[in-house]
Amino acid sequence: MSLVSPEYIRYFYYGAIVIMIPFIISDLLKKKKEDKIDGTKHFKISVYNILIAIAMMVVLFFLINSNYPS
Known part of the structure; x- marks a missing residue:
């Protein structure tokens, strides 16, 4: 898509x-x-995965936007 209209x-x-x-x-x-039906923990694991991904994106955002010289 970026090649067609960047x-x-x-x-x-x-x-x-x-x-x-x-x-x-x-x-x-x-x-x-x-x-609820099967008694598994797939929902809990999925929510944890989403929270970990959000935390990683926040850390990357602050690292990218920091004012430290590279």
Whole structure:
């Protein structure tokens, strides 16, 4: 996509995030139902994975935007 129109790549990323959020929520709801029925812990593991990914993105954001000389 960046080869076709590089000036709109940011908006494509924003659109992809908006489109993916309902899929993530529906998948989490499905895992929560399966956990209640089967007694597994897939939902809990998925939530932990999301939290770890958010923490890594926050750390990377602050590292990228720091004012230290490279």
